[in-house]
Amino acid sequence: MTASVYIHPIAFASGPQAEDGAAIRLAGSMVYASRFALVLREGGAVTDRRLFGARGLDEALSGLDDGLAAEAQRQWANLQKVHAPIKLGERTIRLDQPQIMGVLNVTPDSFSDGGEFLEKPDAGRAHAAAMIEAGAAIIDIGGESTRPGAAATWEGDEKDRVLPAVEYCAEMGAVISVDTRRAGVLEAALNAGAHIANDVSALRYDPRSLELVANMQCPVIVMHAPGTGDDLHEGAEYLDIVSDVFDFLKSARERGIAGGIAEDRIILDPGIGFGKTLADNLALINALPLFHALGSPLLLGVSRKRMIGALSKEEAAHERLGGSISLATKGMDAGVHLLRVHDVKETVQARNVWRGMRDSALTDFAQLPQF
Incomplete structure (x- = not known):
């Protein structure tokens, strides 16, 4: 079975200043996330869950195969994507x-x-x-x-x-x-x-x-x-x-x-x-x-x-x-x-x-x- 990866924002800040800049703006909205869970699933079951802050993605990706790491990077970029009008x-x-x-x-x-x-x-x-x-x-x-x-x-x-x-x-x-x-x-x-x-x-x-x-x-x-x-x-x-x-x-x-x-x-x-x-x-x-x-x-x-x-x-x-x-x-x-x-x-x-x-x-x- 193929593993899948998901990045869940799990903690939020009133603004980036509250975390000394260590928070991301979610999808161009007025909401800021500061903590995340990288979740690996296989066959419907969670096989790994790694917690990290807004500056800790590289460490969270440690040991992942190239395909999962690339998908996680895409999701991380999407979480910060500013949508055009x-x-x-x-x-x-x-x-x-x-x-x-x-x-x-x-x-x-x-x-x-x-x-x-x-x-x-x-x-x-x-x-x-x-x-x-x-x-x-x-x-x-x-x-x-x-x-x-x-x-x-x-x-x-x-x-x-x-x-x-x-x-x-x-x-x-x-x-x-x-x-x-x-x-x-x-x-x-x-x-x-x-x-x-x-x-x-x-x-x-x-x-x-x-x-x-x-x-x-x-x-x-x-x-x-x-x-x-x-x-x-x-x-x-x-x-x-x-x-x-x-x-x-x-x-x-x-x-x-x-x-x-x-x-x-x-x-x-x-x-x-x-x-x-x-x-x-x-x-x-x-x-x-x-x-x-x-x-x-x-x-x-x-x-x-x-x-x-x-x-x-x-x-x-x-x-x-x-x-x-x-x-x-x-x-x-x-x-x-x-x-x-x-x-x-x-x-x-x-x-x-x-x-x-x-x-x-x-x-x-x-x-x-x-x-």
């Missing part, structure tokens, strides 16, 4: 602070707001406008429910749901992503004014999707889910959830690049809630900083998800704001670049307060006496 014509989305993606579901059976914005287009238009005004950088439009047990949607129905929403969001000047796994829906949406592909199947469900994204040169969000057919939640078997999702996203990223998608157009999503238990979801959220080692911006979608109710009092989806903000803040602390949320106004406020604290932490040390 996403440029969409005249629009630019900077990735040096967490950006908010607002959810607009135009489905009859979404777990959170099923039917409301599909049956009442004026309500959907007003909701999109409110999210943009509240500070959403992106509006994510979905015409198929991907909750567990949801029936697959016919492509024609999905187009009929999605395209009107794309058109009215485009009229508002919004940056639009389309949450679809069907190339026909994506192509029609891009031609109608959408900008970003959000594929929950990691470009596996429709064999045309990868080529389409490459040809259209649009950014694409590639998400982990175990299922390859209509049910994205089925077939989940993990030896180690964190390493398995990491390896999946690594392979999906490499497949996209090999298929002609520009490296800087790929965004990765660990797929919280898709074919995963509560324990799996918690493990992934606690390990989010690791995923920067893949070398792409990260998106986190945890808003109103079932795990919040499971950890609290089984509240209904629309009563999970507190838990959603808590998980979003956890993502910010991990350096996540994009947060997909239902409650834009509240999450933007949380992000702004979080950013104020991060900015303050970076300047606090300037006030200390110099010796």
Whole structure:
């Protein structure tokens, strides 16, 4: 069996000054890591774990074979990679602070707001406008429910749901992503004014999707889910959830690049809630900083998800704001670049307060006496 290596950031600093410069900025975010674990795995089991500081990588690599050492070096460089802004014509989305993606579901059976914005287009238009005004950088439009047990949607129905929403969001000047796994829906949406592909199947469900994204040169969000057919939640078997999702996203990223998608157009999503238990979801959220080692911006979608109710009092989806903000803040602390949320106004406020604290932490040390 082949061994694999992973570099986990495990301790964090308010800024590099707190560690006399011995901290790295994670993926161009406002988060700094100072301690790391180099983990070797083989056959699903950890065979070695080495702890080191921001200046101790060379010692941690001692004795590794050339292949593992080279992969560790790549991950180390990726952890420090500063991601360029996403440029969409005249629009630019900077990735040096967490950006908010607002959810607009135009489905009859979404777990959170099923039917409301599909049956009442004026309500959907007003909701999109409110999210943009509240500070959403992106509006994510979905015409198929991907909750567990949801029936697959016919492509024609999905187009009929999605395209009107794309058109009215485009009229508002919004940056639009389309949450679809069907190339026909994506192509029609891009031609109608959408900008970003959000594929929950990691470009596996429709064999045309990868080529389409490459040809259209649009950014694409590639998400982990175990299922390859209509049910994205089925077939989940993990030896180690964190390493398995990491390896999946690594392979999906490499497949996209090999298929002609520009490296800087790929965004990765660990797929919280898709074919995963509560324990799996918690493990992934606690390990989010690791995923920067893949070398792409990260998106986190945890808003109103079932795990919040499971950890609290089984509240209904629309009563999970507190838990959603808590998980979003956890993502910010991990350096996540994009947060997909239902409650834009509240999450933007949380992000702004979080950013104020991060900015303050970076300047606090300037006030200390110099010796």
